[in-house]
Amino acid sequence: xxxxxxxxxxxxxxxxxxxxxxxxxxxxxxxxxxxxxxxxxxxxxxxxxxxxxxxxxxxxxxxxxxxxxxxxxxxxxxxxxxxxxxxxxxxxxxxxxxxxxxxxxxxxxxxxxxxxxxxxxxxxxxxxxxxxxxxxxxxxxxxxxxxxxxxxxxxxxxxxxxxxxxxxxxxxxxxxxxxxxxxxxxxxxxxxxxxxxxxxxxxxxxxxxxxxxxxxxxxxxxxxxxxxxxxxxxxxxxxxxxxxxxxxxxxxxxxxxxxxxxxxxxxxxxxxxxxxxxxxxxxxxxxxxxxxxxxxxxxxxxxxxxxxxxxxxxxxxxxxxxxxxxxxxxxxxxxxx
Ligand code: PBG
Numbered sequence: 001x002x003x004x005x006x007x008x009x010x011x012x013x014x015x016x017x018x019x020x021x022x023x024x025x026x027x028x029x030x031x032x033x034x035x036x037x038x039x040x041x042x043x044x045x046x047x048x049x050x051x052x053x054x055x056x057x058x059x060x061x062x063x064x065x066x067x068x069x070x071x072x073x074x075x076x077x078x079x080x081x082x083x084x085x086x087x088x089x090x091x092x093x094x095x096x097x098x099x100x101x102x103x104x105x106x107x108x109x110x111x112x113x114x115x116x117x118x119x120x121x122x123x124x125x126x127x128x129x130x131x132x133x134x135x136x137x138x139x140x141x142x143x144x145x146x147x148x149x150x151x152x153x154x155x156x157x158x159x160x161x162x163x164x165x166x167x168x169x170x171x172x173x174x175x176x177x178x179x180x181x182x183x184x185x186x187x188x189x190x191x192x193x194x195x196x197x198x199x200x201x202x203x204x205x206x207x208x209x210x211x212x213x214x215x216x217x218x219x220x221x222x223x224x225x226x227x228x229x230x231x232x233x234x235x236x237x238x239x240x241x242x243x244x245x246x247x248x249x250x251x252x253x254x255x256x257x258x259x260x261x262x263x264x265x266x267x268x269x270x271x272x273x274x275x276x277x278x279x280x281x282x283x284x285x286x287x288x289x290x291x292x293x294x295x296x297x298x299x300x301x302x303x304x305x306x307x308x309x310x311x312x313x314x315x316x317x318x319x320x321x322x323x324x325x326x327x328x329x330x331x332x333x334x335x336x337x
Contacts, residue, residue, distance in 0.1 A: 057219040078328060
């Protein structure tokens with residue numbers, strides 16, 4: 001006998017049975033609201049000096065520091081998988097107070113950009129992460145004041161110089177990740193003044209001061225030597241402020257807004273989705289990758305299903321595309337389906 005729902009007037013049971021659309025895989029496929037596509041993937045890569053270098057990052061099994069020659073081969077494989085783009089991070093030969101390795105003409109990322117462009121042309125979109133932390137001797141995202149604070153305005157000029165030099169070396173997209181106030185505007189003005197009005201800016205608009213970046217600092221050797229990044233990256237307790245950061249970057253000329261990290265901040269991503277119509281990106285960061293890998297290597301969870309579900313969650317929350325260290329695996333999984 002059918003147990004009548006006392007709330008039938010509101011739920012419709014037994015006439016409405018949501019399980020009907022879950023019975024057959026083909027029906028589930030038809031009604032699924034979110035799906036994964038290879039063309040939503042951006043793969044982060046770390047380029048280092050030397051030749052034939054392929055050095056695994058200890059806290060990120062499966063992620064490597066690659067010399068330019070190895071990087072070009074990796075990029076070819078990435079393009080062959082149909083992944084549309086990569087974002088590049090550099091480990092410079094040497095570091096200094098002002099992070100000059102970020103903008104010099106033969107900087108590590110500049111050399112990488114030229115080599116990939118020469119080998120692959122427009123087969124792969126090249127996104128340049130624009131920040132100084134990997135290049136400063138103190139590991140901070142900008143120049144330091146006499147008091148040891150990251151000085152906002154003096155840093156802007158260096159960021160603009162970095163963006164310009166990346167653009168000249170072949171970057172297709174500039175992605176400022178430093179979180180200085182006003183950096184998108186200064187970078188936009190600089191690019192425009194040099195005739196690059198059509199080069200898009202993907203702004204790390206909403207970037208939290210997060211412990212989830214831990215393994216990245218291992219990978220890019222960009223940990224601050226003292227202090228932290230809380231004077232410029234956002235406080236994890238704040239969600240409304242994210243909308244203000246996003247609005248500010250849009251006013252300054254950002255073309256795409258990014259939320260970072262991804263999974264712990266899906267509420268923030270969803271609120272940006274409701275508020276803005278511009279394209280949104282999310283960054284599944286190093287700590288998110290490391291957690292999944294570590295649990296999987298212990299046999300504690302089904303890695304492929306977790307990778308898939310996490311990616312689906314990021315898209316469902318509102319990302320048009322996302323940066324993930326799982327990009328090649330996801331591409332293979334998507335193609336296998
Ligand atoms: C700064 C930058 C960082 C990440 C991307 N760009 C590190 C930081 O802000 O401390 C982190 C990415 C990750 O954790 O995967 N250049």
